[in-house]
Amino acid sequence: MTERENLVTVDEMPQHEGQEVTIRGWLYNSRSGGSIAFLLIRDGTGIVQAVVAEDDVSAEVWETAQNLTQESSVIVAGLVNEDPRSPGGYELHLRDVQTVQLAEEYPLALKEHGVDFLLDNRHLWLRTPRQVAILRLRDFIMARLEEFLRDRGFSRVDTPILTPNACEGTTTLFETEYFGDPAYLTQSGQLYSEATCAALGKVYCFSPAFRAEKSSTRRHLIEFWMLEPEMAFFTHEDNLDLQEKMIDYVITQVLQKKGELLEELDRDKDPLTFERPYPRITYDEAVDILHEEGLSIQWGDDFGAPHETAIAERFDRPVFVERFPAECKAFYMEPDPQRPEVVLAADLLAPEGYGEIIGGSQRIDDYDLLLEKIREFGLPEEEFDWYLDLRRYGSVPHSGFGLGIERLISWIAGLDHLREAIPFPRLLNRMRP
């Protein structure tokens, strides 16, 4: 490559109005009419329209511009002009173009494609403006979540992927061999975070988690990212307050700073515009709603996707459903002291049918009760001995929750399916590319 002066990115163009600049990127699209050609160049920060006039450039430059194929990599130079008709409000009056690589015929021509074809070509599909907008939104949301927690004194403490035991049941675990012993891919870092919150007070882990679920729905991924804060001396009420503030913070930040990404995604902002507090209903009230709606559910059953949607439809903002029957939740949840058959757990359901985005609870802090639950749930006691230590030595009331990143992104971005919320989705029977 020749070294060029005044190298800028597309998003920096407004600061270079009237200047000669060089931009490196890929040809997204082009059209030509007589002695003028329009090249849409993308560089990852945006798309700029480069205008080429046959009379203004050399014959060689004109020919190069005419022959560029979709997704060819280029270095273009020209004058930045403000132009309200152009995407981004600026265009480039092209003076020179250099082909870095002339692309072969591109499989993802700019037309509609089937989902399987797009997933097979996920490595190329990611280059389209819509997918770029989702990736940028994902990056922004992840950064704001960590910022929210760190600003409140949380430390990020990473928990392991390879574990000897199962946190939430053994039927959906990926197994591997760890130097002769069976090991499993984690479904949650929670038990480990309970240990680290006794060291640091307020912690979170943020990593991939795995569920080998043999179901294929738009709400499930085999490999997904989960953010799991865990707080010492936190009650169930403290837990819900924190969740509400965190979701509110992220949505407000997206609306204030990334409105252009929502526009790129044709995401209506109105359903995201609401205020705290979020309504809180009990599991019992939720069951009443479901019966009113004619859905079948028995007290003690956990909710499925249709139940979550029916409950959420009653509200114009996220809704907490709390105090679930102990029998449909995990062993470590603190019973409600007023009514021990329900636990101090809550799910946060997103509006518009996006389902559960957070599941959390206060954890049992009493040694005897926790041991009783481990036995009641038929879990291998010896594998939980270290976890029981947390109740032997300085046990405190503590709470935490797990936020599914792709579900949060899907809701905020208004996506139809979780598969677009993660760069390389792992789905039932699909792990390529």
Add this chain to the structure above:
Amino acid sequence: MTERENLVTVDEMPQHEGQEVTIRGWLYNSRSGGSIAFLLIRDGTGIVQAVVAEDDVSAEVWETAQNLTQESSVIVAGLVNEDPRSPGGYELHLRDVQTVQLAEEYPLALKEHGVDFLLDNRHLWLRTPRQVAILRLRDFIMARLEEFLRDRGFSRVDTPILTPNACEGTTTLFETEYFGDPAYLTQSGQLYSEATCAALGKVYCFSPAFRAEKSSTRRHLIEFWMLEPEMAFFTHEDNLDLQEKMIDYVITQVLQKKGELLEELDRDKDPLTFERPYPRITYDEAVDILHEEGLSIQWGDDFGAPHETAIAERFDRPVFVERFPAECKAFYMEPDPQRPEVVLAADLLAPEGYGEIIGGSQRIDDYDLLLEKIREFGLPEEEFDWYLDLRRYGSVPHSGFGLGIERLISWIAGLDHLREAIPFPRLLNRMRP
């Protein structure tokens, strides 16, 4: 728990001089002399000394304070006094103490323990001031690395853990079954990041990576965290410049803002005080140094830990070793145009025997050459078809690198072994707790 007024954390005490406050935490240590007792209370943000005078408190409070065992969880209330003799410069004149849970006899008494015992009790070992300082430093370093990249226009784009193929060889892979097909735990997100950098320009992935190495050294973990930036239109030289600036930024931030953590760790700051540029030597020059030092190495061999240490000892700051023989590096590295038997790759070696903290390279952008290398290395061509697409459609010169988080932390913190740099280390034959 009784609700208490003026709840503060230990690190907030300086703002509450002369006030009555409440602190929640754990008893780290205590001593008693006649009618006065000293309780060291830790709460994750720091340790405060609470002074209890028998004459100033009720008989009940005095007795409670006397009977607290190590690691019991407590809520204490009292008056904040500046006292230069106290750890942190402030002490609490205790007025009230409430036991949340009286700990059983704590296995990690405050004395020396063997490493196996500490690793068996990692969930408790993490509560000691030294381990807390390492965790806080880890959190700080991870945040600064991401901040450095995001401030420069990078997007975080997550890459998958479950993959159908091996990036850097198949002998050290963890295998699992993915709905009937073999799947492997990733050793690097790089190939995927090469795809996403063609969509977004500058990207990084940041996730766990896995190497089932049957060796047990102080420099290896089975599961570790890796930060892997990948940049379109970046040459080998651009790559080294970015790495140097990133390391410089993180070290400067640690020295400026987290000096107290280094002091807690007895880490001498002098060896961390150096300036850019970092020296750059070729592989050939490195081999000469090794021969001068009497170490055995043949041209074409990769370096082992003793080699890295011997090279690094010649310099007072990190040193880049560049232009390695193609035969000892991965298939995707761009040959040096002046000398095709070496590749445009570099390792960054930390001083003081901490070894390689970064490995990076310019990637091959030519389709034909990449295909030739895939065949030469005996890799399954069909598994790399999607990767070859990146050279068919808009290939550009691009570079990237992988930073081992635990190695960087070990060096900055001055640790003897990587196992202390990660909350729950996975080592040869060890994945508990």
